[in-house]
Amino acid sequence: MNAPQLVGQSLRKRVNDAGFVVDLLLRTALSLGFLPRRTRFTLDMAFNAGVRALPVTMVVAAFAGAILAMQTGIELRRFGDTGVLGTITALSMCREMGPFITGVILAATVGSSMAAEIGTMKVSDEVTALEVMSVDPINYLVMPRVIALAVMCPLLTALTDFVGICGGSLVAAQNLGVSQTLFWNSAYDALASSEHFLPKEVYVGLFKALVFGTAIATVSCAAGLRANGGALGVGLAVQTAVRNSVILIIVLGFIITWFFYFLAG
């Protein structure tokens, strides 16, 4: 096979994969009517996702906030303008870093385990068994997971935002000589000065988290459902799930920021 053929083949496969994910998302949306019957399971899933991701997310959030404050603080110090450190940390945490960190960690912890669970079920015929019993795997397996992550990701993101700002405030006080009061006041002003109920940064960030949660769960379930060939296939499904989730988090994150800040003003 020559190079153009290989590229063509790989492109076709990508398009095919993307089509599967989009189709799965649509069918998940169509099966939302089953949510009342799956409430218990959905809540279990959400709770597990939260518990599994919480410790790592909090540690990473604290350090990310600290790095953010340090990075900007070093530059601001040259202009003697460290008073706005709280504002900058709060806004970039809420708009970009919070959802991004939460998304990546959820992809690595919860998304991967979703792909492994569903992939294992797929290669051991359990998914087929559901079909044979006329139990739709989409509303039984996929929909509760998508809803669980779509709900958990914004909740965790709110926590991540808060812990990140705390991390930033420590660095500000310890290393940059910005008092806690000044830092928190400027952070609070940035987040409270808004004609809306929540400032744009916060709701854009939470909206991002909602999209990320949905995307991670859908992509991970899709990878699981397409697993084949035993334990090796499950491993590959996990790899695909995490890789595709991270790519989507970055691309969708860009698109959403662009949309809210450049397209829609």
Next chain:
Amino acid sequence: MIELNDVKKQFGDRQILAGISLSVPRGMNYVLMGPSGSGKSVTLRNIIGIVRPDSGSVRVGGMEVPTMDRDQLMALRRRMGYLFQNGALINWLSVAQNVALPLQEHSKLSSSEVDDRVQDVLRMVGMQNSAEQSPTDISGGMKLRVGLARALVTQPEYVLYDEPNAGLDPIISHQIHELIAEVRDRLGVTGLIVTHSRACAVHCGDRIGILENGRIGLEGSVAELTSSGHPLAKAFLGSGAD
């Protein structure tokens, strides 16, 4: 009655089924044998409508399966049980919940009726004492029996068995074979059994078919096949086979 007529199925450029024809009369057990990867599971999947054939006819109770719509398929699947290799149980549900699953999703039975039915089938397969256990805590033979209970709980007319004795020791295998024969004799179920096991064929099979190159290469009762001296019969049913 299950009837396949000249069914062909290709995956990629590999012709898996190349015109297989077989028929399972009502209340009989048909045993389908053949080498690994020869398309036995694919054959079963055609019958329950998970895989559609490229051509040929698949009929269950006189109705053509490949052209069924969603609702017709659901109705068909309610009349049909499918026992998977290793049971294919959902491992976060208990044994009893696994067996109840097909009833809970679709039938209008009350929860006490569901419980009664579940208890009945669990008793039939001898698993009534493990109802609350998790599938991860029970042995392979027990999983298979629970899988059989789940296949039987909707009171199907047909049961498809995919390698019901793979990886089991001879004693447990024997219990499963007795159960399969009992399902036919007591419940009048029409069965199609995929297996490599000579003991299973001898014990439960009214008729044996051996797959070769995507179609039935040899067919008959156990006695007919063993006396035929055909190489396929020797390979699968001869004294060297297990």
